[in-house]
Amino acid sequence: MAGKRRAEMMQETREKLIGAARKAFAEKGYAGASMDDLTAAVGLTRGALYHNFGDKRGLLAAVVNTIDGEMAECARRAALKAADPWEGLLAEGVAYIEMALDPEVQRIVLLDGPAVLGDPSQWPSQNACLAFTIEAVEGLIADGVMKPVDAEAAARLLNGAALNAALWIAASEAPEAVLAKAVEAFRCLAAGFLARPR
Amino acid sequence: MAGKRRAEMMQETREKLIGAARKAFAEKGYAGASMDDLTAAVGLTRGALYHNFGDKRGLLAAVVNTIDGEMAECARRAALKAADPWEGLLAEGVAYIEMALDPEVQRIVLLDGPAVLGDPSQWPSQNACLAFTIEAVEGLIADGVMKPVDAEAAARLLNGAALNAALWIAASEAPEAVLAKAVEAFRCLAAGFLARPR
DNA sequence: TCCTTTTACATACGTAGCGTATGCATATTG
DNA sequence: CAATATGCATACGCTACGTATGTAAAAGGA
Numbered sequence: 435m436a437g438k439r440r441a442e443m444m445q446e447t448r449e450k451l452i453g454a455a456r457k458a459f460a461e462k463g464y465a466g467a468s469m470d471d472l473t474a475a476v477g478l479t480r481g482a483l484y485h486n487f488g489d490k491r492g493l494l495a496a497v498v499n500t501i502d503g504e505m506a507e508c509a510r511r512a513a514l515k516a517a518d519p520w521e522g523l524l525a526e527g528v529a530y531i532e533m534a535l536d537p538e539v540q541r542i543v544l545l546d547g548p549a550v551l552g553d554p555s556q557w558p559s560q561n562a563c564l565a566f567t568i569e570a571v572e573g574l575i576a577d578g579v580m581k582p583v584d585a586e587a588a589a590r591l592l593n594g595a596a597l598n599a600a601l602w603i604a605a606s607e608a609p610e611a612v613l614a615k616a617v618e619a620f621r622c623l624a625a626g627f628l629a630r631p632r
Numbered sequence: 633m634a635g636k637r638r639a640e641m642m643q644e645t646r647e648k649l650i651g652a653a654r655k656a657f658a659e660k661g662y663a664g665a666s667m668d669d670l671t672a673a674v675g676l677t678r679g680a681l682y683h684n685f686g687d688k689r690g691l692l693a694a695v696v697n698t699i700d701g702e703m704a705e706c707a708r709r710a711a712l713k714a715a716d717p718w719e720g721l722l723a724e725g726v727a728y729i730e731m732a733l734d735p736e737v738q739r740i741v742l743l744d745g746p747a748v749l750g751d752p753s754q755w756p757s758q759n760a761c762l763a764f765t766i767e768a769v770e771g772l773i774a775d776g777v778m779k780p781v782d783a784e785a786a787a788r789l790l791n792g793a794a795l796n797a798a799l800w801i802a803a804s805e806a807p808e809a810v811l812a813k814a815v816e817a818f819r820c821l822a823a824g825f826l827a828r829p830r
Numbered sequence: 831t832c833c834t835t836t837t838a839c840a841t842a843c844g845t846a847g848c849g850t851a852t853g854c855a856t857a858t859t860g
Numbered sequence: 861c862a863a864t865a866t867g868c869a870t871a872c873g874c875t876a877c878g879t880a881t882g883t884a885a886a887a888g889g890a
Contacts, residue, residue: 444867464747465663468847481868484849549662549747553803587797587810587817594796595789595821602788605751612785619785623793626824637886642838666876678877679839687878 448486448496450476455497460538464494464546491550498547499559505533505543506562513570520579523570524624527596528617530563534600535609544597555590564593580627588627595623646684646694648674653695658736662692662744689748696745697757703731703741704760711768718777721768722822725794726815728761732798733807742795753788762791778825786825793821 454476458467469480469490487493512529513522533539548554554561567589574580580588599616606612625631652674656665667678667688685691710727711720731737746752752759765787772778778786797814804810823829 447867470847479869480848481870483868485866485868489849545747548799549743553799555800556803581820583817583820584813587813588821590796590800591793591814591817591821595793597796598788598792599785601746601751602753605754615782615785616789619781619789622779622781623786623789623821623824626821626826628824631829641886645838667878668876677840679841681839682878683838 444486447478447482451478451483451486451493452496452500455493456501456538456542459494459497459542459546463541464490464550469493494542494546494550495558498543498551498557501539501543502557502559502562505530505539506566508533509563509566513566519570519574519577520628523567523574523592524621526567526570527592527620527624530593530596531600531603531613531616531620534597535604535613537604540601540604544601564589567593578629581629583627592624595620642684645676645680649676649681649684649691650694650698653691654699654736654740657692657695657740657744661739662688662748692740692744692748693756696741696749696755699737699741700755700757700760703728703737704764706731707761708764711764717768717772717775718826721765721772721790722819724765724768725790725818725822728791728794729798729801729811729814729818732795733802733811735802738799738802742799762787765791776827779827781825790822793818 451473454472455467458472458475461467469483473479473483483490483493487496509526509529513526516522516525534544547557551557555564568585571580571585571588571592575582575585599620603609603612603616649671652670653665656670656673659665667681671677671681681691685694707724707727710723714720714723732742745755749755753762766783769778769783769786769790773780773783797818801807801810801814
């Protein structure tokens, strides 16, 4: 298939670089990942990198964007499977906790991402996860299920709690046991937003 | 005052380096801070640095340790001023949110710290803030004020929520307004842990 | 008091890795 | 079929980390 168009070729190299970066950043961390090694792993050089992404940060941003999208998709699926909207919100939080157990997510999105790119809410991806959570919260407030607090504030606190729990679990020696405790506490905590206790 | 003992001198250079590092890390970020510049700013060279702290990470760890201690002290004071233990826990969370508005705390402890040193709970300082919160939670559970959830899980979720709120506030354009929203939502959320609604 | 040893820090060096400037080959345009 | 633009490689300089080595002063012993 030598008959590929120029744009297709470029798209392909971008994907190759993002894939390699995902691995390298996850394994070595952002600072520890060498651009020379990373590009060579897919048969390219740093030339391709700087042409396509500007600099090292640009590549990280692209990787974060990709993973963030996958996470939002995963959270959405978890929420849709739930019995009602409130359970959906909880399922979303739990899904978030579970996703954050993935070393790739942890290292790239939760640790290096914020440190290198700044606050997640300022990312171009606008943190798809958060956006989805805000939507859910707004619906629940409108339906009177949740107390009328600021939707963004509620979403951020919930996501923040889940995120921190995930870091804790991942660093612990008995992830499964800790996960159970964290999920229980999370459900309990979230209930504080309920207009009427269940 | 040339009559200083050796140990005192060393303690002094350690403090000078930590002070300079605090400034440099806060202003330029961990990766962007040059050890040459940083040490020269207090009339030393990298020799002193590597002798006292091993490497760049070691210096960051020392700085984080210092700030973490100050934060715990601040949280403790806030909690003691409250009317009762439950309000104390809330005050602690709010204090945590407010402290995280300090750019120095944000950049060093919340962003670069976890990225470079790993999960905060594994730090030698053992995250003084968290330890104090856990203590408070255990007391509240014993007194039947809070539901009998896992104390560490509850403390981590609360701190996580507060931390994330702080990052949000700091990045926002109207910190004061956002702070109010966040604090309200935080109080509401925390109420989920109450055995009996108030 | 004088000699020895340790220690706290400075100086010098090697090296990795980022960003940029330049070159080249292929694809697109007229 | 020329002319231009583009995607990527090659080459270079510079910054900054970590280490190896040097040195002067303090601590300790006789």
